[in-house]
Structure formats: C-alpha cells, structure tokens
Amino acid sequence: MRQRKIGLVGAGNIGGTLAHMIALENWGAVAVVDIAEGVAQGKALDLSQAGSLSGYDSPIRAGNDYSLLEGADAIVVTAGVPRKPGMSRDDLVEVNTKITKQVGENIKKHAPDAFVVMVTNPLDAMVWVMQHVSGLPPHKVVGMAGVLDSARFCHFLSEALGVSHQDIQTMVMGGHGDTMVPLVRYTTVSGVPLPQCISEGMITEKQVDAIIERTRKGGAEIVALLGSGSAFYAPAVSALSMVKSYLFDEKRLLPCAAWLQGDYGIKDIYAGVPVIIGKEGVEKIVSLELNEQEKKQFDQSVTAVKDITAAAKKILAGL
Numbered sequence: 001m002r003q004r005k006i007g008l009v010g011a012g013n014i015g016g017t018l019a020h021m022i023a024l025e026n027w028g029a030v031a032v033v034d035i036a037e038g039v040a041q042g043k044a045l046d047l048s049q050a051g052s053l054s055g056y057d058s059p060i061r062a063g064n065d066y067s068l069l070e071g072a073d074a075i076v077v078t079a080g081v082p083r084k085p086g087m088s089r090d091d092l093v094e095v096n097t098k099i100t101k102q103v104g105e106n107i108k109k110h111a112p113d114a115f116v117v118m119v120t121n122p123l124d125a126m127v128w129v130m131q132h133v134s135g136l137p138p139h140k141v142v143g144m145a146g147v148l149d150s151a152r153f154c155h156f157l158s159e160a161l162g163v164s165h166q167d168i169q170t171m172v173m174g175g176h177g178d179t180m181v182p183l184v185r186y187t188t189v190s191g192v193p194l195p196q197c198i199s200e201g202m203i204t205e206k207q208v209d210a211i212i213e214r215t216r217k218g219g220a221e222i223v224a225l226l227g228s229g230s231a232f233y234a235p236a237v238s239a240l241s242m243v244k245s246y247l248f249d250e251k252r253l254l255p256c257a258a259w260l261q262g263d264y265g266i267k268d269i270y271a272g273v274p275v276i277i278g279k280e281g282v283e284k285i286v287s288l289e290l291n292e293q294e295k296k297q298f299d300q301s302v303t304a305v306k307d308i309t310a311a312a313k314k315i316l317a318g319l
C-alpha cells in the first residue's frame, strides 16, 4: 500500500512543531523543505532520533529542494517571515508574497494534487497568492485562521466561565486580523448559547466584549511576549486539524479562509467562513444567517481582506 505523504514548506517554529506532531500521529512520511541551509535537515534528524523513544517510524526527509514534495497528499505552508513586536500581519505582505510565489510555483510543479493549507501571513492575501500561482483548484487551497482565532476565543471564555475547553464551541469569521468577527450568537457552552449564559449571569457582557477584543489581538499579545517570532503551538495544532479532516475524510465543520463565489454576497476573494473539509478538500461552504450587526462587521472585515489582497496582487504583478 502506498504510504501517505505530508509536505511541510517552512521548517521554522510552526513547521517544526507540525513535523513533530505528524510524526507522533504516525500518519506517514513527512517531507520538510526550507530555504535556510541545514535548518530542515537538522530538525528532521533530531525528530527522527526521537522516534525510538516516542514510538514512531515515520520517515522524515528534509532539505532545500522542493522536489522533496513530489506526490505529497497534503502540504502545510509556513514559509515566510513572522511578525516582530509592533508589526501588523499586513506589514509582511511584500516579503511573504515573494516567498509564497516561489512556493506556489514549486507546488504546482511537484505536488499539483495536494491539499494545501496556507499559514503564512497576511493569511487571507497569501492564500489567494498561493491559489493563483499554483493554479490548484480553489477547493484544494485553504487558509488557516478561523480555527486558531476560534481556539483563542474558546480559551479566554473557558477561563472566564470556569468551564472546560471541551464544552465550548466558538465560531470566528472574517479576515485574520483586527477586524475578525467572533460570533457570540454562534458560541455555545454545551449547547447553551453564549447570550443565554450572559442573561443567566455566568459571564457579563462586559467580560465577553473584553474577550472579543483580546481574541482580535491574540496574535499580537503573543508576539509582544515572545519578543522574537510569533505564536506557533496553537497555529500548528489548528493547521493539523484541517489536514486531518482532509486525510481522513472527517467532514469537520471548521472556519477557514475559503474561496468565495457569491457566498455571503461576496465574490472572488478568500475570506474566513465555516466550511466542511473532507477528502475532496473544501466540500461545502456553510452559510450562516447573520444579523444586521454581524453582517456589517463581516463586510468590514472582508473590505480589509480585499485591500490587503489587492496589495498582494500588485506586488505579484511586479515580480
């Protein structure tokens, strides 16, 4: 039987964490590509040596050559430059558009049948660049943002409510930036809608508002604390859940940056919406009914996504 293969482009903090988690899951072969000399190779060797202790035999191949991706079933792209304290994700557009172009051309060449999860920021624009350059079908190219933002929202609520993460379901739509839209009406605690938790005094509206604000700035808070680099554990687990749903046809309903073709009244742009991921990639975009305020916030977020995508298009055209 053919062995499953997962490609990772970028062997930095997120890529290295992903390689470790995928090896621990024993999903198959892992191929790690990075332009930095020795980084991918060093991490692969280190991870391979952990195999005897952790009980995995997954071959972990690494190098600077994109041909390592040949025949990959799924690829997670984290190649790029992370934020420095005080920077917004959008400040990365120029450098990361160039990198994503190079990566996209190589995915087209070596793994045109892969399911590609983009992680590189500014996410919504970089996923557009990846799809455009690689020419892969839009349902096979998706961006990781909403899963992470929803996990952050969930964690802060869990702390404030004193309730296990497991019992909280959240939904964050829109772009992966300060305009993202954490949806209070679609957040539940073991089936109890969050607005009802507020009316029953389990949490105050003021607390929820502060949590929404903290979620929106969740990435920047970690960038400021780390001093160098950006968040990587939760981003890696988020991307992993998307890859898993594809590889194992789990049909998970996850908020992801997906190609919109009239959904939510929006066309020809990647933005964060709930989707079902299965063996075909993005198998369905789920249309939630949004009230006036939610729709307004979502449209504002999409406007921000359009602006940054337009900037990436312009940079790409000049390359």
Ligand code: APR
Residues within 6 Å of the ligand: 009, 010, 011, 012, 013, 014, 015, 033, 034, 035, 036, 039, 078, 079, 080, 081, 082, 083, 092, 096, 099, 102, 103, 119, 120, 121, 122, 229, 230, 231, 232, 235
């Ligand atoms: N091809 C392959 N790898 C590349 C390329 C390229 N063209 N350009 C850069 N890289 C590699 C770097 O050498 C580095 O090892 O990408 C890796 C990025 O790793 P980190 O700097 O540790 O960044 P990380 O925290 O993993 O985040 C990566 O995801 O969340 C976003 O904003 C973040 O855009 C950033 C990306």
